[in-house]
Amino acid sequence: MKKHRIVPLLAAAVLTVTMTMLAQAAEQVNKTYETNNTLIGIGSVSKMFVTTAVMQLAEQGKVDIDAPVTDYLPEFSMADPRYKDITVRMLMNHTSGLMGTTVGDFLLFDDRDMQHHNTMLEELRTQRLKADPGEFGAYCNDGFELLELVVENVSGMSFTDYVEENICKPLNMQQTGSPWNVFRTDEMVDTYINGNIRVAPDYCMDIGSGGILSTAEELTRFGSSFFKGDNTLLSEESKQEMASTDITDKYEDGFGLGWDRVAYSDYENAGVKVLSKGGDIVNQHASLVVAPDEEISISVLSSGGSSSGNHMMAMALMDIALAEKGITVEHSVPQTMETLDTVPDKYLDYADVYISDGGVSIVSFPEQKYMEINDLSGDRPDIKQFLYTTEDNFVLMDGSIESGNAVQAKNQTLAQFQNRNGTDYICVDEYMEGGSNGGVFESYYALQRAEDITVSDEAQAAWNARNGKKYYLYSGKYSNAYYMDAPSIEIRTYPEARGYANGDKIVDSDNIQSALAMPGGRDLRDIKMRRENGVEIMDITNYAMEYISEESIGILSDDLTEVQLHTNQAVWYSVGDKVSRTITLEIPDNAAVYVYDAYDRVTYSSYMMDYGNTVPLPANGKIVFVGEDGGKILITQ
Numbered sequence: 001m002k003k004h005r006i007v008p009l010l011a012a013a014v015l016t017v018t019m020t021m022l023a024q025a026a027e028q029v030n031k032t033y034e035t036n037n038t039l040i041g042i043g044s045v046s047k048m049f050v051t052t053a054v055m056q057l058a059e060q061g062k063v064d065i066d067a068p069v070t071d072y073l074p075e076f077s078m079a080d081p082r083y084k085d086i087t088v089r090m091l092m093n094h095t096s097g098l099m100g101t102t103v104g105d106f107l108l109f110d111d112r113d114m115q116h117h118n119t120m121l122e123e124l125r126t127q128r129l130k131a132d133p134g135e136f137g138a139y140c141n142d143g144f145e146l147l148e149l150v151v152e153n154v155s156g157m158s159f160t161d162y163v164e165e166n167i168c169k170p171l172n173m174q175q176t177g178s179p180w181n182v183f184r185t186d187e188m189v190d191t192y193i194n195g196n197i198r199v200a201p202d203y204c205m206d207i208g209s210g211g212i213l214s215t216a217e218e219l220t221r222f223g224s225s226f227f228k229g230d231n232t233l234l235s236e237e238s239k240q241e242m243a244s245t246d247i248t249d250k251y252e253d254g255f256g257l258g259w260d261r262v263a264y265s266d267y268e269n270a271g272v273k274v275l276s277k278g279g280d281i282v283n284q285h286a287s288l289v290v291a292p293d294e295e296i297s298i299s300v301l302s303s304g305g306s307s308s309g310n311h312m313m314a315m316a317l318m319d320i321a322l323a324e325k326g327i328t329v330e331h332s333v334p335q336t337m338e339t340l341d342t343v344p345d346k347y348l349d350y351a352d353v354y355i356s357d358g359g360v361s362i363v364s365f366p367e368q369k370y371m372e373i374n375d376l377s378g379d380r381p382d383i384k385q386f387l388y389t390t391e392d393n394f395v396l397m398d399g400s401i402e403s404g405n406a407v408q409a410k411n412q413t414l415a416q417f418q419n420r421n422g423t424d425y426i427c428v429d430e431y432m433e434g435g436s437n438g439g440v441f442e443s444y445y446a447l448q449r450a451e452d453i454t455v456s457d458e459a460q461a462a463w464n465a466r467n468g469k470k471y472y473l474y475s476g477k478y479s480n481a482y483y484m485d486a487p488s489i490e491i492r493t494y495p496e497a498r499g500y501a502n503g504d505k506i507v508d509s510d511n512i513q514s515a516l517a518m519p520g521g522r523d524l525r526d527i528k529m530r531r532e533n534g535v536e537i538m539d540i541t542n543y544a545m546e547y548i549s550e551e552s553i554g555i556l557s558d559d560l561t562e563v564q565l566h567t568n569q570a571v572w573y574s575v576g577d578k579v580s581r582t583i584t585l586e587i588p589d590n591a592a593v594y595v596y597d598a599y600d601r602v603t604y605s606s607y608m609m610d611y612g613n614t615v616p617l618p619a620n621g622k623i624v625f626v627g628e629d630g631g632k633i634l635i636t637q
Helices: 022-030 042-057 081-085 088-092 113-123 141-155 161-167 216-224 236-242 265-269 307-324 345-350 457-465
Strands: 005-010 108-109 191-193 195-200 200-203 275-280 284-291 295-305 352-356 359-364 371-375 382-389 393-400 413-421 423-433 439-451 468-473 488-490 504-508 512-513 527-532 535-540 545-549 560-564 572-573 580-587 594-597 602-605 613-618 620-626 632-636
Touching: 022 236, 042 088, 042 141, 042 216, 042 236, 042 275, 042 284, 088 141, 113 141, 141 161, 191 527, 216 284, 216 295, 275 307, 284 307, 295 307, 345 535, 382 413, 457 504, 594 613
Parallel strands: 005 295
Antiparallel strands: 108 200, 191 195, 275 284, 284 295, 352 359, 352 439, 359 371, 371 382, 382 393, 393 413, 413 423, 423 439, 468 488, 468 545, 504 512, 512 527, 527 535, 535 545, 560 632, 572 620, 580 613, 580 632, 594 602, 594 620
8 A cells, every 4th residue: 555645734733933924913823733633624635525425426427527417316406497507516616607595594604504505406496507508717605505405416425424434534633614514613723803802613514515523634535536546436537537627728727626726736746746726614614635647635724814814824835745755845935027117009099997806996097107007996095006027918007107216016916907708807916925845826807898777867866875885684594604704794886887887787676686607707786675664674695695785774872682583684773973892782593693893893792702792783784683482582781
């Protein structure tokens, strides 16, 4: 039996000395992990488990990955007839055209629930597609939830049981599983927010997409099953198919089947094939990197940080492991670009409105000297300036070009225009500095030229009236992590971009629809407004989430002593402008309370550990009470 090179690592103890971003977090929480056996949610690295399961069934002749999904899920349907053209392969390489993520209650604190799994097909039934199946790749969680259902229908087993029997047992992975067989264990990692506030662990209920939990040691063992010659889980043919892509446009994500990336030019120049997959849930993050021919498997798991940071560390460790084998990888670094002081005439017609996921930008060429991209999406304009280069692209500058003190940005960004199927896009090559871990280049579609939209004055006025208004999560379960992570959505319209709100096209007075049709454009949303009992409700139809207008939120009165709870109907209050106000809460099981400051940043949650039930209320903040029918929360003021 061959001895494989397996490199398991676990934050925070190891990361404190090699990755500055996570080192700071680890130092703040004063917590290290001495072994590789700490359990962590691996987020989207879970996609490799469901892809492996599908490929196993394909090897058994039970699934044809180029057959329509409806062959294996006859009950799968959508409001868009093109759904019939979605194949199993398209789910695995993110080219299905699905909108992205049907969020609902898929991320929960210290909780598990079958609701998300059981209603997925029902939710998809009312959704449209954002693109023709197979047209381009755009990261899509819903596709892997469908793959989970395919595995269950074809195998006759729950997905958790399938993974246990057909992946974990053959690899002797005794700690790996889903929330249905690995839940509230002593090995579970401690999770934190704001550096030092310990919170209950978050679990992903979209198991095929992000719900697997594992340890650093066991995840590297799973990675080793993709080594050349190891047929424990899959044949060589299946592994090679998973590790291939037919993408020729360098700006389009080069997904394999399950893998985020299957081609790294720097490594291929050294004769090395490297595969990678990253994953994030709210407070837990993972990276898996495998060099199958060199028999190297590396996993980096962390509480805090991000999968991108973990990935950079994993790649640095890959370099070390390869060096031990006598293989040196030369990494590309940014080269100073030769710039010109005039933009060619051919680019002036590109001055226009551009959109991205949730945003609007204005592209202009002031006095034909440089390109300016003004992102209008934030609280204040974010203006970036680019000089034209002799390489016929534009390089990002730090400082002011007009004042003459601009220099090329350290994190180099090169932008160029590209037309795809009749639509203009701005594509970017971006270098991200990684400190002692080096840096990485990423190439992607950044902006899409907005189409001219004819919208009625009435519809435009209706959305203009909502400009700057916030809407607050209303329909989530009490344990829904979005109450802590992203409780509100703000509507923005722009005088410069008539017909658009939040980068989405205005359909009528109560509907906006995503207009983005761009490789890499993920998690798009269509929004419908309605009124119930005088309250305006934002229904993000393909998110399975509803929000209420801030105008409907009343002030928390001094004499309020209890809040009656109702399932999927959060009760929001504004704190008012009083300062130094404290309340004490009596919170039953199956309920939660979250408190926010004036900027919607969470300052208290009943999922914060060791915080008790005496809660200071920030001036001009908000508080939300969430629970189930029949419950109530008692308040002492």
